[in-house]
Amino acid sequence: xxxxxxxxxxxxxxxGPAATPAARSAARPPTWICPECRTRHSLATALAQLYxxxxxxxxxxxxxxxxxxxxxxxxxxAKWDGELAAADRLQFVDTRRYTDRLAEAQERQQLPDAxxxxxxxxxxxxxxxxxxxxxxxxxxxxxxxxxxxxRAIEHCAGARQPFVCVTxxxxxxxxxxxxxxxxxxxxxxxxxxxxxxxVPFLSVLTDPTMGGSIASFAALGDVxxxxxxxxIGFTGARVITQVTYEELxxxxxxxxxxxxxGLIDHVVxxxxxxxxxxxxxxxxxxxxxxxxxxxx
Amino acid sequence: xxxxRPRPAAAPDAxxxxxxxxxxxxSRHPDRPYAxxxxxxxxxxxxxxxxxxQGGDDAAIVIGLARLGDRPVGVVANQKGRTLEERGRRNFGxxxxxxxxxxxxxxRLAGRLRxxxxxxxxxxxAYPGVAAExxxxxxxxxxxxxxxxxxxxxxxxxxxxxxxxxxxxxxLLADAVLVLxxxxxxxxxPETAAAILFRDAGRKQHAAAALCLEAENLVRWGIADExxxxxxxxxxxxxxxxxxLLRPRLEAHLTRLVAAGxxxxxxxxxxxxxxxxxxxxxxxxxx
Numbered sequence: 001x002x003x004x005x006x007x008x009x010x011x012x013x014x015x016g017p018a019a020t021p022a023a024r025s026a027a028r029p030p031t032w033i034c035p036e037c038r039t040r041h042s043l044a045t046a047l048a049q050l051y052x053x054x055x056x057x058x059x060x061x062x063x064x065x066x067x068x069x070x071x072x073x074x075x076x077x078a079k080w081d082g083e084l085a086a087a088d089r090l091q092f093v094d095t096r097r098y099t100d101r102l103a104e105a106q107e108r109q110q111l112p113d114a115x116x117x118x119x120x121x122x123x124x125x126x127x128x129x130x131x132x133x134x135x136x137x138x139x140x141x142x143x144x145x146x147x148x149x150x151r152a153i154e155h156c157a158g159a160r161q162p163f164v165c166v167t168x169x170x171x172x173x174x175x176x177x178x179x180x181x182x183x184x185x186x187x188x189x190x191x192x193x194x195x196x197x198x199v200p201f202l203s204v205l206t207d208p209t210m211g212g213s214i215a216s217f218a219a220l221g222d223v224x225x226x227x228x229x230x231x232i233g234f235t236g237a238r239v240i241t242q243v244t245y246e247e248l249x250x251x252x253x254x255x256x257x258x259x260x261x262g263l264i265d266h267v268v269x270x271x272x273x274x275x276x277x278x279x280x281x282x283x284x285x286x287x288x289x290x291x292x293x294x295x296x
Numbered sequence: 297x298x299x300x301r302p303r304p305a306a307a308p309d310a311x312x313x314x315x316x317x318x319x320x321x322x323s324r325h326p327d328r329p330y331a332x333x334x335x336x337x338x339x340x341x342x343x344x345x346x347x348x349x350q351g352g353d354d355a356a357i358v359i360g361l362a363r364l365g366d367r368p369v370g371v372v373a374n375q376k377g378r379t380l381e382e383r384g385r386r387n388f389g390x391x392x393x394x395x396x397x398x399x400x401x402x403x404r405l406a407g408r409l410r411x412x413x414x415x416x417x418x419x420x421x422a423y424p425g426v427a428a429e430x431x432x433x434x435x436x437x438x439x440x441x442x443x444x445x446x447x448x449x450x451x452x453x454x455x456x457x458x459x460x461x462x463x464x465x466x467x468l469l470a471d472a473v474l475v476l477x478x479x480x481x482x483x484x485x486p487e488t489a490a491a492i493l494f495r496d497a498g499r500k501q502h503a504a505a506a507l508c509l510e511a512e513n514l515v516r517w518g519i520a521d522e523x524x525x526x527x528x529x530x531x532x533x534x535x536x537x538x539x540x541l542l543r544p545r546l547e548a549h550l551t552r553l554v555a556a557g558x559x560x561x562x563x564x565x566x567x568x569x570x571x572x573x574x575x576x577x578x579x580x581x582x583x
Binding site: 247 | 425
């Protein structure tokens with residue numbers, strides 16, 4: 001990585017760009033390079049644009065902390081389940097030890113695992129907010145991610161607060177084998193508590209949302225919103241091509257592709273995402289749930 | 297306590313890989329009894345039902361009504377093909393969204409008529425194709441998972457061959473899960489796992505070993521309830537004997553579940569409590 005370039009999957013952290021080593025040490029203003037069109041922008045511009053490339057419109061992948069910064073009312077986020085981290089039940093070794101991969105990801109992403117959950121306010125509405133971190137082993141579903149997700153959901157059911165989940169996940173975590181697979185069941189079992197409490201679940205799909213994540217909780221939102229041009233699907237395009245030799249249609253597995261087929265309610269650009277959620281929460285936030293005074 | 301240590305922390309060696317692969321080969325043996333072979337031998341009065349009532353009938357998933365002993369049951373099963381023609385028609389057992397919607401129909405029907413459900417799992421994976429994606433494969437699987445976790449009647453699942461990924465989970469989430477001795481349940485096929493982990497599908501044997509696919513592990517980990525033995529050499533050597541070993545176990549579990557009044561809330565609790573976390577402290581915090 002170029003020393004003066006901040007990647008949104010790792011930096012800036014919620015303390016702001018000035019807290020990052022790159023920002024402190026740089027002789028010239030820090031920059032951000034669009035991973036798609038490779039155009040260089042100032043980091044200040046990238047932050048102001050929510051890491052949507054001003055040149056090509058790419059909604060670049062952002063980390064969980066940055067997602068919270070973009071969606072939650074300032075200062076409203078309080079994280080849950082601080083220490084709950086992944087385990088190596090299979091003592092898994094492929095080309096590297098799973099424990100080494102985990103330790104590296106925890107250090108790099110400043111997260112215990114691939115999801116951040118907590119209490120937040122969005123436009124004054126008290127919600128439970130979950131954000132996946134694709135930079136943490138591809139946002140994959142470990143047992144700890146599943147447990148954090150389930151606890152967040154159940155907390156929302158108990159508190160009668162809407163649950164907002166922003167998914168960015170490649171799907172299952174191979175290194176946790178069948179434990180990872182069963183997180184699909186765990187998350188859906190937990191979601192039933194929301195149904196019983198008549199509490200809404202707003203599912204936001206971002207690039208990418210694949211495999212076990214979209215084939216469980218993420219597809220079961222009462223309302224499903226996706227960011228533009230996110231890759232969403234059960235099987236990845238590369239595997240489909242290898243297994244079936246099929247030609248992929250234009251725009252295959254994009255947000256727009258699924259929206260056209262009735263699988264996603266809205267494709268919403270990142271700058272409008274917060275206001276879209278607020279509009280929905282005005283209708284769906286359960287009566288009697290605490291609301292603050294923060295304006296949109 | 298389900299904290300087994302299947303093996304020391306080292307990459308699987310060649311012998312472990314070979315042993316793991318032999319297990320997979322038996323589960324995929326071309327003469328292995330498929331779901332309809334076991335349904336015919338374990339159940340009576342089986343009547344297949346066709347279609348998802350939404351425009352499709354996926355032959356990779358079979359649903360129907362039958363009796364297990366004296367007890368009426370609903371049946372849902374993955375079905376591979378025996379002949380070349382049948383394999384094509386049933387898409388090698390790999391279901392499309394219509395198959396999962398057909399399974400949902402069976403779960404709804406069973407709930408309405410108060411029928412217990414028995415499912416037979418034998419699927420390489422949900423079909424990885426363009427048409428499946430276009431028609432909402434992921435959504436169909438998610439909704440089928442939900443349908444199982446709201447089914448109000450007792451439900452027994454048996455993995456009879458391959459239990460491939462989310463496509464298997466869609467008909468697996470029962471009150472009692474049985475696994476035939478040489479069957480397996482996996483997060484991804486060994487070939488896919490090898491492609492992801494080693495960037496080399498040829499290392500499928502090592503992937504199979506690393507994933508700890510032995511059936512008894514599922515019991516140790518609290519994911520399955522029982523391993524059902526197969527005849528010596530594997531189920532392909534004797535279909536009748538395989539069914540004779542399986543039927544009494546299906547009956548025993550279903551009788552137990554009916555007596556216990558198994559319901560959806562208990563089933564959701566079972567899957568909510570799936571383990572896989574770090575240590576005893578974390579687990580007690582979870583309780």
